[in-house]
Amino acid sequence: MNIALRVVFLLGSLVILTVSSCSMINDDATELQEALLADPATSTLDMKNYTMEDIYAECNKTFIITMDYLTELNDxxxxxxxxxxxxxxxxxxxxQQRAILNEDDKINKDQxxxxxxxxNGDTIDECLQDMVGSPCERAYFLVRCVSTRHLVDGRSKDSKK
Incomplete structure:
Protein backbone atom coordinates (compact mmCIF):
# COMPACT_ATOMS: atom_id res chain seq x y z
CA MET A 1 0.00 0.00 0.00
CA ASN A 2 2.88 2.32 0.76
CA ILE A 3 4.23 1.84 -2.80
CA ALA A 4 0.81 2.57 -4.28
CA LEU A 5 0.64 5.87 -2.38
CA ARG A 6 4.11 6.81 -3.66
CA VAL A 7 3.08 6.09 -7.26
CA VAL A 8 -0.07 8.18 -6.88
CA PHE A 9 1.97 10.98 -5.31
CA LEU A 10 4.60 10.87 -8.05
CA LEU A 11 1.99 10.83 -10.81
CA GLY A 12 0.15 13.71 -9.15
CA SER A 13 3.40 15.64 -8.86
CA LEU A 14 4.17 14.95 -12.51
CA VAL A 15 0.79 16.32 -13.58
CA ILE A 16 1.27 19.43 -11.44
CA LEU A 17 4.79 19.97 -12.80
CA THR A 18 3.61 19.45 -16.38
CA VAL A 19 0.75 21.94 -16.03
CA SER A 20 2.87 24.51 -14.26
CA SER A 21 5.75 24.16 -16.73
CA CYS A 22 3.35 24.74 -19.61
CA SER A 23 2.19 27.98 -18.10
CA MET A 24 5.80 28.94 -17.41
CA ILE A 25 6.67 28.32 -21.04
CA ASN A 26 3.84 30.57 -22.16
CA ASP A 27 4.92 33.25 -19.68
CA ASP A 28 8.51 32.94 -20.89
CA ALA A 29 7.41 33.26 -24.52
CA THR A 30 5.37 36.35 -23.66
CA GLU A 31 8.31 37.86 -21.81
CA LEU A 32 10.62 37.04 -24.71
CA GLN A 33 8.26 38.70 -27.18
CA GLU A 34 7.98 41.79 -25.00
CA ALA A 35 11.76 41.96 -24.66
CA LEU A 36 12.59 41.51 -28.35
CA LEU A 37 9.64 42.92 -30.30
CA ALA A 38 9.02 46.58 -30.93
CA ASP A 39 5.62 47.91 -29.89
CA PRO A 40 3.62 48.30 -33.13
CA ALA A 41 1.87 51.37 -31.70
CA THR A 42 5.17 53.21 -31.32
CA SER A 43 7.04 51.73 -34.27
CA THR A 44 7.47 53.75 -37.38
CA LEU A 45 8.18 52.49 -40.86
CA ASP A 46 10.74 55.18 -41.58
CA MET A 47 13.15 53.10 -43.60
CA LYS A 48 15.46 55.30 -45.54
CA ASN A 49 15.27 54.92 -49.31
CA TYR A 50 18.36 52.78 -49.50
CA THR A 51 18.98 50.15 -52.13
CA MET A 52 20.54 46.87 -51.05
CA GLU A 53 23.82 48.10 -52.53
CA ASP A 54 23.60 51.30 -50.46
CA ILE A 55 23.01 49.31 -47.29
CA TYR A 56 25.87 46.93 -48.09
CA ALA A 57 28.22 49.86 -48.70
CA GLU A 58 27.10 51.72 -45.58
CA CYS A 59 27.39 48.75 -43.23
CA ASN A 60 30.61 47.57 -44.86
CA LYS A 61 32.29 50.86 -43.92
CA THR A 62 32.28 49.80 -40.27
CA PHE A 63 31.83 46.02 -40.43
CA ILE A 64 33.87 44.86 -43.38
CA ILE A 65 32.83 41.52 -44.83
CA THR A 66 33.16 40.00 -48.27
CA MET A 67 30.32 39.06 -50.57
CA ASP A 68 31.41 35.44 -50.01
CA TYR A 69 29.99 35.66 -46.49
CA LEU A 70 26.63 36.86 -47.78
CA THR A 71 26.63 34.25 -50.53
CA GLU A 72 27.32 31.56 -47.94
CA LEU A 73 24.48 32.90 -45.80
CA ASN A 74 22.09 32.84 -48.77
CA ASP A 75 23.20 29.37 -49.87
CA GLN A 96 18.79 48.53 -38.62
CA GLN A 97 19.22 50.22 -42.01
CA ARG A 98 16.12 48.36 -43.24
CA ALA A 99 14.28 49.43 -40.04
CA ILE A 100 13.62 45.79 -39.15
CA LEU A 101 15.60 46.41 -35.96
CA ASN A 102 15.03 49.68 -34.17
CA GLU A 103 17.57 51.70 -32.18
CA ASP A 104 16.79 49.56 -29.10
CA ASP A 105 17.49 46.36 -31.07
CA LYS A 106 13.83 45.38 -30.99
CA ILE A 107 12.27 43.77 -34.03
CA ASN A 108 9.67 45.65 -36.01
CA LYS A 109 7.59 42.76 -37.39
CA ASP A 110 5.48 45.08 -39.53
CA GLN A 111 8.60 46.36 -41.25
CA ASN A 120 3.98 37.49 -41.96
CA GLY A 121 5.14 37.77 -38.38
CA ASP A 122 4.89 34.05 -37.56
CA THR A 123 8.46 33.35 -38.64
CA ILE A 124 9.72 36.21 -36.49
CA ASP A 125 7.82 34.82 -33.49
CA GLU A 126 9.25 31.36 -34.10
CA CYS A 127 12.81 32.70 -34.38
CA LEU A 128 12.77 34.76 -31.17
CA GLN A 129 14.05 31.86 -29.09
CA ASP A 130 17.23 31.79 -31.21
CA MET A 131 18.06 35.40 -30.38
CA VAL A 132 20.61 35.09 -27.59
CA GLY A 133 23.88 36.83 -26.82
CA SER A 134 25.08 40.30 -27.68
CA PRO A 135 23.03 42.62 -29.93
CA CYS A 136 25.14 41.58 -32.94
CA GLU A 137 24.74 37.89 -32.13
CA ARG A 138 20.97 38.28 -31.67
CA ALA A 139 20.66 39.99 -35.05
CA TYR A 140 22.71 37.28 -36.75
CA PHE A 141 20.79 34.45 -35.07
CA LEU A 142 17.54 36.04 -36.22
CA VAL A 143 18.85 36.28 -39.80
CA ARG A 144 20.20 32.72 -39.61
CA CYS A 145 16.86 31.40 -38.39
CA VAL A 146 14.82 33.26 -41.02
CA SER A 147 17.30 32.31 -43.79
CA THR A 148 17.25 28.66 -42.77
CA ARG A 149 13.46 28.64 -42.79
CA HIS A 150 13.49 30.20 -46.26
CA LEU A 151 15.86 27.50 -47.48
CA VAL A 152 14.14 24.56 -45.82
CA ASP A 153 10.56 25.57 -46.43
CA GLY A 154 10.95 27.18 -49.82
CA ARG A 155 10.07 30.67 -48.57
CA SER A 156 9.51 29.91 -44.89
CA LYS A 157 6.41 28.52 -43.27
CA ASP A 158 4.73 31.85 -43.95
CA SER A 159 4.18 30.92 -47.61
CA LYS A 160 2.06 27.91 -46.71
CA LYS A 161 -1.05 30.00 -46.03
Whole structure:
Protein backbone atom coordinates (compact mmCIF):
# COMPACT_ATOMS: atom_id res chain seq x y z
CA MET A 1 0.00 0.00 0.00
CA ASN A 2 2.88 2.32 0.76
CA ILE A 3 4.23 1.84 -2.80
CA ALA A 4 0.81 2.57 -4.28
CA LEU A 5 0.64 5.87 -2.38
CA ARG A 6 4.11 6.81 -3.66
CA VAL A 7 3.08 6.09 -7.26
CA VAL A 8 -0.07 8.18 -6.88
CA PHE A 9 1.97 10.98 -5.31
CA LEU A 10 4.60 10.87 -8.05
CA LEU A 11 1.99 10.83 -10.81
CA GLY A 12 0.15 13.71 -9.15
CA SER A 13 3.40 15.64 -8.86
CA LEU A 14 4.17 14.95 -12.51
CA VAL A 15 0.79 16.32 -13.58
CA ILE A 16 1.27 19.43 -11.44
CA LEU A 17 4.79 19.97 -12.80
CA THR A 18 3.61 19.45 -16.38
CA VAL A 19 0.75 21.94 -16.03
CA SER A 20 2.87 24.51 -14.26
CA SER A 21 5.75 24.16 -16.73
CA CYS A 22 3.35 24.74 -19.61
CA SER A 23 2.19 27.98 -18.10
CA MET A 24 5.80 28.94 -17.41
CA ILE A 25 6.67 28.32 -21.04
CA ASN A 26 3.84 30.57 -22.16
CA ASP A 27 4.92 33.25 -19.68
CA ASP A 28 8.51 32.94 -20.89
CA ALA A 29 7.41 33.26 -24.52
CA THR A 30 5.37 36.35 -23.66
CA GLU A 31 8.31 37.86 -21.81
CA LEU A 32 10.62 37.04 -24.71
CA GLN A 33 8.26 38.70 -27.18
CA GLU A 34 7.98 41.79 -25.00
CA ALA A 35 11.76 41.96 -24.66
CA LEU A 36 12.59 41.51 -28.35
CA LEU A 37 9.64 42.92 -30.30
CA ALA A 38 9.02 46.58 -30.93
CA ASP A 39 5.62 47.91 -29.89
CA PRO A 40 3.62 48.30 -33.13
CA ALA A 41 1.87 51.37 -31.70
CA THR A 42 5.17 53.21 -31.32
CA SER A 43 7.04 51.73 -34.27
CA THR A 44 7.47 53.75 -37.38
CA LEU A 45 8.18 52.49 -40.86
CA ASP A 46 10.74 55.18 -41.58
CA MET A 47 13.15 53.10 -43.60
CA LYS A 48 15.46 55.30 -45.54
CA ASN A 49 15.27 54.92 -49.31
CA TYR A 50 18.36 52.78 -49.50
CA THR A 51 18.98 50.15 -52.13
CA MET A 52 20.54 46.87 -51.05
CA GLU A 53 23.82 48.10 -52.53
CA ASP A 54 23.60 51.30 -50.46
CA ILE A 55 23.01 49.31 -47.29
CA TYR A 56 25.87 46.93 -48.09
CA ALA A 57 28.22 49.86 -48.70
CA GLU A 58 27.10 51.72 -45.58
CA CYS A 59 27.39 48.75 -43.23
CA ASN A 60 30.61 47.57 -44.86
CA LYS A 61 32.29 50.86 -43.92
CA THR A 62 32.28 49.80 -40.27
CA PHE A 63 31.83 46.02 -40.43
CA ILE A 64 33.87 44.86 -43.38
CA ILE A 65 32.83 41.52 -44.83
CA THR A 66 33.16 40.00 -48.27
CA MET A 67 30.32 39.06 -50.57
CA ASP A 68 31.41 35.44 -50.01
CA TYR A 69 29.99 35.66 -46.49
CA LEU A 70 26.63 36.86 -47.78
CA THR A 71 26.63 34.25 -50.53
CA GLU A 72 27.32 31.56 -47.94
CA LEU A 73 24.48 32.90 -45.80
CA ASN A 74 22.09 32.84 -48.77
CA ASP A 75 23.20 29.37 -49.87
CA UNK A 76 23.41 27.61 -46.49
CA UNK A 77 21.61 29.81 -43.98
CA UNK A 78 24.73 30.58 -41.94
CA UNK A 79 28.10 32.26 -42.11
CA UNK A 80 31.20 30.12 -42.68
CA UNK A 81 32.71 31.28 -39.37
CA UNK A 82 30.13 31.74 -36.64
CA UNK A 83 32.72 32.92 -34.12
CA UNK A 84 33.61 36.08 -36.06
CA UNK A 85 31.56 38.98 -34.63
CA UNK A 86 32.21 41.38 -37.53
CA UNK A 87 29.76 39.70 -39.95
CA UNK A 88 27.23 39.46 -37.13
CA UNK A 89 27.49 43.19 -36.52
CA UNK A 90 27.19 43.73 -40.27
CA UNK A 91 23.84 41.90 -40.12
CA UNK A 92 22.73 44.06 -37.19
CA UNK A 93 23.61 47.17 -39.19
CA UNK A 94 21.77 45.75 -42.20
CA UNK A 95 18.60 45.08 -40.20
CA GLN A 96 18.79 48.53 -38.62
CA GLN A 97 19.22 50.22 -42.01
CA ARG A 98 16.12 48.36 -43.24
CA ALA A 99 14.28 49.43 -40.04
CA ILE A 100 13.62 45.79 -39.15
CA LEU A 101 15.60 46.41 -35.96
CA ASN A 102 15.03 49.68 -34.17
CA GLU A 103 17.57 51.70 -32.18
CA ASP A 104 16.79 49.56 -29.10
CA ASP A 105 17.49 46.36 -31.07
CA LYS A 106 13.83 45.38 -30.99
CA ILE A 107 12.27 43.77 -34.03
CA ASN A 108 9.67 45.65 -36.01
CA LYS A 109 7.59 42.76 -37.39
CA ASP A 110 5.48 45.08 -39.53
CA GLN A 111 8.60 46.36 -41.25
CA UNK A 112 9.94 42.83 -41.73
CA UNK A 113 6.72 42.00 -43.56
CA UNK A 114 6.57 45.33 -45.44
CA UNK A 115 10.08 44.81 -46.85
CA UNK A 116 9.23 41.27 -47.93
CA UNK A 117 11.79 39.69 -45.63
CA UNK A 118 9.04 37.47 -44.20
CA UNK A 119 5.48 36.92 -45.43
CA ASN A 120 3.98 37.49 -41.96
CA GLY A 121 5.14 37.77 -38.38
CA ASP A 122 4.89 34.05 -37.56
CA THR A 123 8.46 33.35 -38.64
CA ILE A 124 9.72 36.21 -36.49
CA ASP A 125 7.82 34.82 -33.49
CA GLU A 126 9.25 31.36 -34.10
CA CYS A 127 12.81 32.70 -34.38
CA LEU A 128 12.77 34.76 -31.17
CA GLN A 129 14.05 31.86 -29.09
CA ASP A 130 17.23 31.79 -31.21
CA MET A 131 18.06 35.40 -30.38
CA VAL A 132 20.61 35.09 -27.59
CA GLY A 133 23.88 36.83 -26.82
CA SER A 134 25.08 40.30 -27.68
CA PRO A 135 23.03 42.62 -29.93
CA CYS A 136 25.14 41.58 -32.94
CA GLU A 137 24.74 37.89 -32.13
CA ARG A 138 20.97 38.28 -31.67
CA ALA A 139 20.66 39.99 -35.05
CA TYR A 140 22.71 37.28 -36.75
CA PHE A 141 20.79 34.45 -35.07
CA LEU A 142 17.54 36.04 -36.22
CA VAL A 143 18.85 36.28 -39.80
CA ARG A 144 20.20 32.72 -39.61
CA CYS A 145 16.86 31.40 -38.39
CA VAL A 146 14.82 33.26 -41.02
CA SER A 147 17.30 32.31 -43.79
CA THR A 148 17.25 28.66 -42.77
CA ARG A 149 13.46 28.64 -42.79
CA HIS A 150 13.49 30.20 -46.26
CA LEU A 151 15.86 27.50 -47.48
CA VAL A 152 14.14 24.56 -45.82
CA ASP A 153 10.56 25.57 -46.43
CA GLY A 154 10.95 27.18 -49.82
CA ARG A 155 10.07 30.67 -48.57
CA SER A 156 9.51 29.91 -44.89
CA LYS A 157 6.41 28.52 -43.27
CA ASP A 158 4.73 31.85 -43.95
CA SER A 159 4.18 30.92 -47.61
CA LYS A 160 2.06 27.91 -46.71
CA LYS A 161 -1.05 30.00 -46.03
Missing amino acids: TGSFPDETDKTPMCFMRCFL AVATGWVQ
